[in-house]
Structures are given as C-alpha cells and as structure tokens.
Amino acid sequence: PPTEGGRARLWLGLGVGALAVLLCCGGGGAAVVGLAVSNVQAVEEQGRAVTDDYYQALVVKDWSKAYDRLCDDARRRESRAEFEQRVATEPQISGYRVGEVDTATLTVPVDVTLAGGRREAQTVTLAPDQQTGGMEVCGVS
Numbered sequence: 001p002p003t004e005g006g007r008a009r010l011w012l013g014l015g016v017g018a019l020a021v022l023l024c025c026g027g028g029g030a031a032v033v034g035l036a037v038s039n040v041q042a043v044e045e046q047g048r049a050v051t052d053d054y055y056q057a058l059v060v061k062d063w064s065k066a067y068d069r070l071c072d073d074a075r076r077r078e079s080r081a082e083f084e085q086r087v088a089t090e091p092q093i094s095g096y097r098v099g100e101v102d103t104a105t106l107t108v109p110v111d112v113t114l115a116g117g118r119r120e121a122q123t124v125t126l127a128p129d130q131q132t133g134g135m136e137v138c139g140v141s
Helices: 006-059 063-068 072-077 080-089
Strands: 093-098 107-114 119-128 135-140
Touching: 006 063, 006 093, 006 107, 006 119, 006 135, 063 080, 072 135
Parallel strands: none
Antiparallel strands: 093 107, 107 119, 119 135
C-alpha cells in the first residue's frame, strides 16, 4: 500500500481535530466566564439596591419597610416591634451614600449623615434570601 502523504494527512487530521476541540471548549469556557461575571454584577446590583432601600426607609422613618429588607436571621434575632422601637430611639439618619459591594465578603460600606450633621461610616452585611435568591440586609455595624 502507498504511504506517500499519509503522515501529512495524519497531522492535518489531528490539527483539525485539535482545532475543533479548542473551539468547543473555548466557547464553553467563555460561557462559564460570562456567567460568572454576570452573577457578580447581579450581586453588586442587588446588594446596592437593597442597601439603598434600607437606608431610604430609615431616612423617611418607615421602620416597617426597613425591617422588611432584613434577612431571616436578623428577623429571628429581633421582632418587628423590637426593631421599630430600637431604630426610633437611635440617632436619626438624614442622608447616606452607598459604596461598592464587596462580593467576596458580601459587605457594603455606607457613609451616613446623622441629624445634626455628624457623619459616620457603617458597614452593611448582606445575605442571599433562601427563597428568592435576592440579597437582604443581615446586619449593620
């Protein structure tokens, strides 16, 4: 049997096969990276939104709405009535600025302005809601 060009055809076939594998796996890898980036962006967006909702409710003294932004664990630690009584007696918040969500620690820095002009830095700890997957406020320090 003739073997002339057999080695070239073999290498050509292997090259085409390797290219096909690279294209398939490369596309899958790009999809995984895209999904991870999309997930991080969703956490950042939800984290900032729930933190903003929580502080806006505190500014307008809608204690019930602020309580609704808390995670289940925070609600187990403090009833709605206890929460409302506590925040009503704390220094009132007149303004705030929400920082960037740290997706590794699920924390958000918030620059808070209290009634009277005093400023303080607070950190919100977030947690995903087990039913909805959305972010909730699980603590403020």
